[in-house]
Amino acid sequence: MVRKLVNVLVLIPVGIVLIVLSVANRQSVTLALNPFRPEDSMLSLTAPFFVYLFLAVILGMVIGSLATWFSQxxxxxxxxxxxxxxxxxxxxxxxxxxxxxxxxxxxxxxxxK
Structure with missing residues (x-):
C-alpha cells in the first residue's frame, strides 16, 4: 500500500518532469573537456542537453549512495x-x-511417608 502511494505521489510526477525536461532540452550542446582549447574536437562531446542532465542526476545519485554507504x-x-x-x-x-x-x-x- 505504501509502495503504491510512493509511486503515485513521487515517482510519477518525477517521471513527468523528466519527460518535460527531455522534450524541452533537445538541442545539441558541446561539452568541451579542454579548458585551454575548447574547439579541440578530441576532448569534446556533442549530445542533446537532456543527456547531460540525466548523467548529472545519475552521477549525483551514485555519489550520494556511496557517501551514505560509507558513512553508515x-x-x-x-x-x-x-x-x-x-x-x-x-x-x-x-x-x-x-x-x-x-x-x-x-x-x-x-x-x-
Whole structure:
C-alpha cells in the first residue's frame, strides 16, 4: 500500500518532469573537456542537453549512495557485532537451561511417608 502511494505521489510526477525536461532540452550542446582549447574536437562531446542532465542526476545519485554507504559503515559493523553476541548469549542460555533441567531431574527425591 505504501509502495503504491510512493509511486503515485513521487515517482510519477518525477517521471513527468523528466519527460518535460527531455522534450524541452533537445538541442545539441558541446561539452568541451579542454579548458585551454575548447574547439579541440578530441576532448569534446556533442549530445542533446537532456543527456547531460540525466548523467548529472545519475552521477549525483551514485555519489550520494556511496557517501551514505560509507558513512553508515560503523552502524552496520556494530549491528554485526551485536548479532554475533546475541547468538553467543542465546547459546549460553540454552546450555544453562539444559544443565538446570538435568540438575532438577537428579534432585527429584522420592518423598517417604
Amino acid at each position: 559503515g560503523k552502524h552496520r559493523k556494530r549491528a554485526r557485532t551485536e548479532a554475533r553476541e546475541a547468538v553467543k548469549w542465546h547459546t549460553e542460555a540454552d546450555k544453562q537451561k539444559s544443565r538446570a533441567e538435568a540438575i532438577a531431574a537428579q534432585a527429584v527425591v522420592p518423598v517417604s
